Amino acid sequence: MQLLEITGLQVSFIKDREIIHVIDSVNLTLEAHESCALVGESGCGKTVLGMAVMRLLPSNAQIEGSIRYRETNLLELNSHDMLQILGKEIGMIPQNSAMVLNPVMTIGRQITESLVLHEGISSKTADEKAIYLLKRMDIPDPHYALSQYPHEFSGGMRERILIAIVLACEPTLIIADEPTAGLDILVRKQTIELLMEHSRDKTFLLITHDLGTAHELCSRIVVMYAGEIVESGNTREVLSMPMHPYTQGLLTSHPSAGLHPIPGMSPNPGSFPEGCRFYTRCSSVQDLCTKEHPSLKETGKMRKVRCLRYD
Amino acid sequence: MIELKGITKEYLSGIISKHKKTVVSDVSFSIKKGETLGIVGESGCGKTTLGRIALRLTEPTLGEIWFDGVEITALSKSSMRKMRPRMQIIFQDPDTALDPRMTIRDSIAEPFKIWERSGRHETNEKVLEMLDIVGLQPDLISRYPFELSGGQKQRVALARALALDPEFIVADEPTSALDLSVQAQVLSLFQGIREKKGITLLFISHDLQVIRNMADCIAVMKEGVILEIQRTSDLFASPGHPYTRQLIDAEIEGEAWFGKGI
């Protein structure tokens, strides 16, 4: 069953009377219980995509296309109906746990807040559930932890608390935005294990630039560059045999591969080049690439690439 | 080139009952000229503080620091200031590493201005030269930091650090805040410059793979103490401490998928 269907999504921002396109005609489908990684650099639009699904984009954003969650087009809902879904059906683990947790609210309150709001249970029952969640997240002394504040915890712990908050209402779809960014090796490992354990029966959309995390958590991978999808398919396949030059470049930039960088910089939204958006940095660029903008073509079972070489 | 002996750093907090917190405990190591020492450890292990102590940006509570045969811990404030051009630092967070109210030109020109090494016209030339060395377009010269990306800002920080032609650089997690591909660019830039100028480097990171690529020797740090120091290849072949073992295993696990393809 298709849980999330994004069709023809286009997101632009209005800034100083200029319209800047950030996401261009993105199509993405998530089946129930599927885990998909959305991979790309900062500025490629992946975070905007996640926020668009949650309808959390700022007011100067223009959205076109449709985002269907279980037959309902989320973009057509009013804020009241959307609030019913947010947190309860779709949960988002945002980037940067340090800034997201309310520093003047105990973590107990932050967890029980959504529970009381969505499930209408008493605060006492909510507290018990919160303790249970914290235990599952391996937070030591969960009972005492309820009355503690975010700054009393380390970065890794805060990430886990954030996950606990999101899982509280047991949403069906979880969107995780860079859950392992900036974490130490060991903490990262723990976080990934935790996410793996808890996303088993849920549908999971992981937004990250860390290929390792994508590989461990997701069966599908979608690579974005300059606002569009450039490659997608089965994670193992794509990462072991990448087709798009950008994906190949990402893999060679990895420390394990010797840190060979892709020359140049990714273009800023609003200044995308004509033709293929990647051609200025592509090692296999051809003359045609500067003129024609490639479309996303299917090249195999569930495999798609946006590159003129495969046309 | 640089040697730290018995460096300890303690912080005292509290007004009535003084609570002592030891951030760095009895650390000693030395780096040969032109080589790179990597310090790897989790956040909070004291590596950042250690990096700053190596330049005497933070004063150690105990211990000595020797730089090119001079004991810099014994120097007066003004003598120390004169040593500064020879030793520089690159910070982790590109967003706060540059003064937001200064243009790129001003930020890079500042070291020249302080030490009055050249006139106005010459300074301009030098700034453009530095931008070129770090691979940035000259038209960025009149931009402000908020107009630049993270990778660009780190390059500007590098340009500023290189302006005075230092012999020793401390790089404190310079690429942790950057994307994978940008990280690769900045680090290969580091490598290039290091080779060209023969700079001694103290590279701090929590990413073992990155350090493996950058360092000749690696020191593993935990809770203020250095657990072991070995040459890179030796460390990976036969780690001495169980904690090092743990780190390497976690790293290998995280990169296990990489073996396939390419």
Added chain:
Amino acid sequence: MSRKKLFWFSCLIFFAYVAVAVFAPLIAPYDPYTVSGPPLRQPDSMHPLGTNATGQDILSQLIFGTRITLIIGLGAALISCSISVSLGILTGYYGGAFDGIVMRGIDISMTIPLFPLLLVLTLFFTPGIFLVAILMGVLGSTHSVRVFRSQVMGIRNASFIEGARAIGSRDMRIMSHHILPNLIPIVTVRFVSSVQHYILLGVGLSFLGLGDPMVIDWGQMIEQAYSSGGFALGLWWWLIPPGLAVVGLSLALAHLGYSSEEFYNPRLEKNRY
């Protein structure tokens, strides 16, 4: 009205006041101190705002009064800001015992309310307007030190300050080249609201008759109108204009401060994505 329009409009109003003050001798129809007509005359073609109890032209008094109000307000604000910025930077940057001592001093002086203190001081010796401005500036500076100090403490920990030290900057250079420029947004906003404050304070003082008795300013005008039975006799042309002048200037300054904040902080408008 959008913020930008509001900003320019308030600017215009403020500069109109300044222009009136500067060109007072050219604009005012009469000398404010000489008797130029029959007393308590209602507005007419000779005296657009009528005359007061002594026969002095109210419009001229209003115009010249602008000078005094602005001198006191701007002067006091300048002095106050200079002192509090310097103290704020020094205590925020150096910290330690110095900071401790100065802040305790500030804490103590902050408990003394400004207006009564000024009242007492001006009772003892009747100061000229410049002295009033200096007194207000010095005494009022304590209130802003904390604000600037905490800003400085926040900036002090940023990497670029350490970077400046690493390149070999002296402390003075760091404070003047790095910390001060980064304080300018908050200092400007604070300055504008200080001007507003001190203007009101000055008018209040002279209303109570404690300002400079040698000059006639808006506060005194209101006071004289009031004590000459202004309300009972319905002397609206004497009571209302100075009051309106004060309110107008005060509002213009308030809006100036409010809208200039956005001017300085492009991130308030910028939406992140």
